[in-house]
Amino acid sequence: MKKRKLLALTLAVSITAATLLSGCGSSSSGGENGQVVVYNWGEYIDPEAIAMFEEETGIEVIYDEFETNEMMYPKVEAGATQYDVVCPSDYMIQKMIDNDLLMQLDFSKLPNATEHIGEQYWEQSRQFDTDNMYSVPYCWGTVGILYNKTMVDEPVTSWSILWDEKYKDNILMQDSVRDAFMVALKLNGNSMNTTNEAELEAAKEALIEQKPLVQAYVIDQVRDKMIGGEAAIGVIYSGEAIYTQRENPDLEYVIPEEGTNIWIDSWVIPKNAQNAENAHKFIDFMCRPDIALMNFEYITYSTPNVTAQSMIEDDDIRNSSIAFPDLSQYTNLETYSYLGEEGDALYNALWKEVKSY
Amino acid sequence: MKTFFKRFYIAIIFIFLYAPIATLIILSFNKSKTRSKWGGFTLNWYISLFEDETILQALWNTLLIAVLSSLIAVVIGTAACIAMQSMSKKMRTVFMGITNIPMLNADIVTGISLMLLYISFGIRFGFSTILLSHITFNIPYVILSVMPRMKQLNPHTYEAALDLGASHIQAFFKVVFPEILPGIMTGFLMAFTMSLDDFIITHFTKGAGIDTLSTKIYSEVRKGIKPEMYALSTIIFITVIVLLFVINVSGKKSSQNTKNKAQR
Amino acid sequence: MNKKKLLATPYLFWSVMFIIIPLCMIFYYGFTDKTGAFTLENITAIASAEHFKALWLSILLSLISTVICLLLAYPLAMILANMNVNQNSFIVVIFILPMWMNFLLRTLAWQTLLEKTGVINNILSFLHLPTLNIINTPYAIVLGMVYNFLPFMVLPLYNALVKIDKNVINAAKDLGANPVQTFTKITFPLSLPGVISGITMVFVPALTTFVISTLLGGSKVLLIGNVIEQEFTQTGNWYLGSGLSIVLMIFIIISMILSAIFDKDREGALL
Numbered sequence: 001m002k003k004r005k006l007l008a009l010t011l012a013v014s015i016t017a018a019t020l021l022s023g024c025g026s027s028s029s030g031g032e033n034g035q036v037v038v039y040n041w042g043e044y045i046d047p048e049a050i051a052m053f054e055e056e057t058g059i060e061v062i063y064d065e066f067e068t069n070e071m072m073y074p075k076v077e078a079g080a081t082q083y084d085v086v087c088p089s090d091y092m093i094q095k096m097i098d099n100d101l102l103m104q105l106d107f108s109k110l111p112n113a114t115e116h117i118g119e120q121y122w123e124q125s126r127q128f129d130t131d132n133m134y135s136v137p138y139c140w141g142t143v144g145i146l147y148n149k150t151m152v153d154e155p156v157t158s159w160s161i162l163w164d165e166k167y168k169d170n171i172l173m174q175d176s177v178r179d180a181f182m183v184a185l186k187l188n189g190n191s192m193n194t195t196n197e198a199e200l201e202a203a204k205e206a207l208i209e210q211k212p213l214v215q216a217y218v219i220d221q222v223r224d225k226m227i228g229g230e231a232a233i234g235v236i237y238s239g240e241a242i243y244t245q246r247e248n249p250d251l252e253y254v255i256p257e258e259g260t261n262i263w264i265d266s267w268v269i270p271k272n273a274q275n276a277e278n279a280h281k282f283i284d285f286m287c288r289p290d291i292a293l294m295n296f297e298y299i300t301y302s303t304p305n306v307t308a309q310s311m312i313e314d315d316d317i318r319n320s321s322i323a324f325p326d327l328s329q330y331t332n333l334e335t336y337s338y339l340g341e342e343g344d345a346l347y348n349a350l351w352k353e354v355k356s357y
Numbered sequence: 358m359k360t361f362f363k364r365f366y367i368a369i370i371f372i373f374l375y376a377p378i379a380t381l382i383i384l385s386f387n388k389s390k391t392r393s394k395w396g397g398f399t400l401n402w403y404i405s406l407f408e409d410e411t412i413l414q415a416l417w418n419t420l421l422i423a424v425l426s427s428l429i430a431v432v433i434g435t436a437a438c439i440a441m442q443s444m445s446k447k448m449r450t451v452f453m454g455i456t457n458i459p460m461l462n463a464d465i466v467t468g469i470s471l472m473l474l475y476i477s478f479g480i481r482f483g484f485s486t487i488l489l490s491h492i493t494f495n496i497p498y499v500i501l502s503v504m505p506r507m508k509q510l511n512p513h514t515y516e517a518a519l520d521l522g523a524s525h526i527q528a529f530f531k532v533v534f535p536e537i538l539p540g541i542m543t544g545f546l547m548a549f550t551m552s553l554d555d556f557i558i559t560h561f562t563k564g565a566g567i568d569t570l571s572t573k574i575y576s577e578v579r580k581g582i583k584p585e586m587y588a589l590s591t592i593i594f595i596t597v598i599v600l601l602f603v604i605n606v607s608g609k610k611s612s613q614n615t616k617n618k619a620q621r
Numbered sequence: 622m623n624k625k626k627l628l629a630t631p632y633l634f635w636s637v638m639f640i641i642i643p644l645c646m647i648f649y650y651g652f653t654d655k656t657g658a659f660t661l662e663n664i665t666a667i668a669s670a671e672h673f674k675a676l677w678l679s680i681l682l683s684l685i686s687t688v689i690c691l692l693l694a695y696p697l698a699m700i701l702a703n704m705n706v707n708q709n710s711f712i713v714v715i716f717i718l719p720m721w722m723n724f725l726l727r728t729l730a731w732q733t734l735l736e737k738t739g740v741i742n743n744i745l746s747f748l749h750l751p752t753l754n755i756i757n758t759p760y761a762i763v764l765g766m767v768y769n770f771l772p773f774m775v776l777p778l779y780n781a782l783v784k785i786d787k788n789v790i791n792a793a794k795d796l797g798a799n800p801v802q803t804f805t806k807i808t809f810p811l812s813l814p815g816v817i818s819g820i821t822m823v824f825v826p827a828l829t830t831f832v833i834s835t836l837l838g839g840s841k842v843l844l845i846g847n848v849i850e851q852e853f854t855q856t857g858n859w860y861l862g863s864g865l866s867i868v869l870m871i872f873i874i875i876s877m878i879l880s881a882i883f884d885k886d887r888e889g890a891l892l
Contacts, residue, residue, distance in 0.1 A: 392729075439625060440627070461825055461874075465846055466849075473859075489639065554723065556724055571723055575725055578836070582729065587726070
C-alpha cells in the first residue's frame with residue numbers, strides 16, 4: 001500500500017514539474033490594441049497569417065475552431081462566447097441573416113475585399129446574401145468524386161459509379177446530411193435544394209440502396225483514407241483534392257456530369273460582437289493578396305481573391321481545373337440554400353432513416 | 358505448467374492492451390504524414406513538436422486542468438467523506454446517491470447538462486468551464502476511494518486522541534489522516550487519469566481558443582492527425598514507464614523489510 | 622460532532638450547482654418544445670423505428686462487450702490477486718497506464734491496425750493467411766469497447782478478489798471442496814461487489830459512446846450515443862437530444878436498481 005502511495009505522489013509531482021517547465025513563456029497577454037475573437041473551421045487558416053496579423057496590428061487574436069456549421073450556430077446564437085468574426089458556409093449565412101444574428105459590414109473599412117475579391121464570387125454570394133451586405137467570401141469550391149486510377153479503370157463521369165456493385169466496400173461517402181442527399185438528388189436529376197417529399201423519399205431510397213456498398217461515412221478522413229489506398233472512390237471537397245493528389249499522384253478528381261454543389265465559406269460579423277472594429281481589420285487583412293495566397297497554399301482550398309490567384313507561382317496549380325474550374329463548362333451547379341426549420345427537420349429525419357437502416 | 362498458462366494469459370492481454378500503443382510509437386517515427394504508409398524512419402516530428410506552440414499549449418492546459426481539478430476534488434471529496442461519517446444512514450444514502458449520478462450518467466449527458474448550465478447562466482466558455490466540469494466528475498472518484506478507508510477506521514482512536522488532549526485538527530491529522538491517505542492517493546490518481554483521458558465532457562464545455570490534448574486530437578481527426586501528436590504521446594508514455602521503473606527498482610530495497618508485514 | 626457535518630457544505634453546494642441544476646436543465650429541455658410549451662414528444666420519440674433500433678443496438682453491443690470484458694478480466698484479476706504483493710501495485714498500474722495515452726489516439730490506432738490495408742492485414746497477407754475484414758462493422762465497435770473499458774472491469778474485480786481472506790478458501794479446501802466448488806461457493810460470491818461495479822463501469826460508457834462507433838464503425842452503425850450527439854451538434858434540436866438523454870438516464874437508473882438488488886452494500890466498491 002505504501003508503495004502505491006509513493007508511486008502516485010511521485011507521478012503527480014513529476015508531472016506537475018514537467019508542466020510548469022513546459023508552460024513557461026506560453027502565457028498570453030492581451031494585445032495593446034485589444035483583441036478579436038475568431039471562430040473558423042478546423043485547419044482552415046495558415047497559423048503564420050494570424051501571427052502576422054497580431055504583429056502588424058497589435059491586436060490579439062483569440063482563435064477557436066468548429067467542426068460543422070450546425071455546431072457553430074447554437075454557440076453564436078447563445079452568445080456564451082461572443083465571437084467577432086465567424087466563417088460559416090452559404091446556407092448557414094442565410095439562416096443567420098434570416099434570424100437577425102449578423103451585423104451589416106462597413107465596406108469602407110474593407111478596401112482589400114472590394115478590390116481583390118472577384119466579381120463572380122460576389123455574384124454567387126447574392127444567392128444567400130442578397131445585397132452583399134453581410135459577408136466577404138473566404139474560400140470556395142465544388143464537391144466531386146476522388147478516385148484511385150489504379151483501382152478504377154473505367155472513365156468516371158457520373159455519380160452513378162457510387163452505386164456500382166463492383167466497388168463494394170471501396171466507396172467513401174460524406175457523413176453529413178446535405179452532402180449525402182446532394183449526391184442522391186443530383187443522381188436522380190433533382191435540385192439539391194428541393195423540399196419535395198417524393199423527390200426526397202426517392203433520394204433516401206437510393207442512399208439506403210447504396211449503404212451496403214459504402215465502406216464508411218466519413219467527413220474529412222476521406223483524405224487520409226484515399227491517400228493510403230484504403231478505398232477506390234470517395235466524395236470529397238475540391239480543396240482536399242489538391243492536397244491528396246500531392247500526396248498520392250494516383251488520385252484523380254472529377255466533377256460529375258449531373259452537376260454538383262458549388263459552395264462558399266465567407267467571413268461574417270455576429271451582431272453581438274464586442275470588437276467590431278477589429279473584426280473589420282481582421283477580415284480586410286485576410287483579403288490582402290499576399291495573405292490570401294499564403295492561406296491558399298497552406299489549406300489548398302480555392303481562394304476567391306483574383307489578385308492572389310494570379311500570383312500563384314506554380315503554373316499547374318494556377319491553371320488547375322480542380323482549384324479554379326471553368327464553371328461555364330458545367331451544368332446544374334447549385335449552392336445550398338437555407339430550407340427553413342421544417343425543411344431541415346425533414347432532411348434530418350430521412351438521413352437518420354438511412355443511417356439506422 | 359500452471360504458471361506457464363498464467364503467464365501466457367497475462368501476455369496475451371498485454372499484447373491486446375499495448376498493440377495500439379506500440380502502433381502509435383512506431384507512427385511517431387514514420388516519415389510519411391499519412392497513417393497508412395510507411396515512409397522511412399525520422400526524428401523530425403520530435404523536433405517540430407517542440408516548435409509547435411498549439412500542441413504545447415494544449416499539453417499545458419491538459420496537465421494544469423488535471424492537476425488542479427484532482428487536487429480540488431480531493432479536498433472537497435475528503436471533507437465530504439469526513440462529514441458523511443457522522444451523518445445518519447439516511448442522509449448518507451442520499452449523499453452517496455448524488456455521488457453516483459456523475460459516475461453512472463453517460464459522459465455525454467453530463468457534458469451536455471453542464472453546457473446547458475453555463476449557457477443559461479451566461480458563464481463564458483473557457484479554461485474555467487473545463488476546470489469546473491472536471492472537478493465535478495472527479496469528486497465521485499475521490500469519495501468512492503476514500504469512503505471505504507473511512508469505514509475501516511476505528512472511531513475510538515480519534516476519540517482517544519481527543520481524550521489525550523489533542524485538538525480536533527490535531528487529532529484529525531495525527532490519527533485519521535494517515536489512515537485514509539492511501540484512499541486519498543488512489544482517488545487523486547484516478548481523478549488525475551480520468552481528467553487526462555476525458556474527451557466528451559471537455560468537448561461540450563470548452564470555449565474559444567482553448568484546447569486540451571483530447572479536443573485538439575479530435576479536431577485533427579478530421580484533417581488527419583499531425584504526427585507531432587504521436588511523438589508527444591510517445592514521450593508522455595515513456596516518461597511514465599521510466600518513472601514506474603525507477604520507483605519499482607528503488608522501492609525493491611526498502612520494501613524488503615515491509616514485505617513480511619504486508620503478507621500478514 | 623455536528624461541526625463535522627459542515628465539512629459537507631462545499632460538496633453539497635457543488636453537487637447542487639453542477640449536478641442537480643444541470644440535470645434539471647436537461648429535464649426542462651426534454652419536456653418542452655421550441656415554443657417552451659410542455660410536451661412528451663421528445664420522450665416518446667424513442668419509440669420511433671430509427672431511435673428504437675439505435676437504442677436496441679447500443680444495448681446489444683454494450684452487453685456483448687460487458688460479457689467479454691468480464692470473461693477476459695476475471696481470470697486475469699484472479700491471477701493478479703494471487704501474485705506476490707510487491708509486484709501488485711506495479712502490475713495494476715500497468716493496466717491503468719494505457720489510459721495515459723489519449724483515448725482518441727488509442728482508438729484511432731485500432732483503426733490503423735484493422736484497416737483493409739492496415740498493419741494486421743499486412744502481416745496476415747505476408748503469411749498468406751486470409752485477411753481480417755472487421756473494420757466498419759459492429760465487430761470492430763465491440764472490439765473498441767472491450768479495449769477501452771477493460772481496465773474498468775479489471776480494477777474493481779482485482780480489488781474485490783484481493784480482499785478475500787485466503788484462510789476462507791483454505792478452509793473450504795480442507796473441508797473437501799474441489800476447485801470448482803471453491804470457486805462457485807466461495808470466491809465468486811465474495812467477489813460479487815467487484816463484479817457488479819465492474820459491470821456498471823463497463824456497461825454505462827459502452828452504452829453511451831459515440832466516438833468508438835464513429836471511428837471504428839465508419840458511422841455505418843448508428844448508436845443511441847450518436848443520435849444524441851448529432852441532435853446537439855448537427856441537427857441543433859436540443860429538445861429532442863435532451864429527451865433522448867432522459868430515456869438513456871432511465872435505462873441507466875434501471876441497471877443501477879438491478880445492481881442494488883444484487884448488492885445492498887455497494888458504497889465504495891470501486892477501488
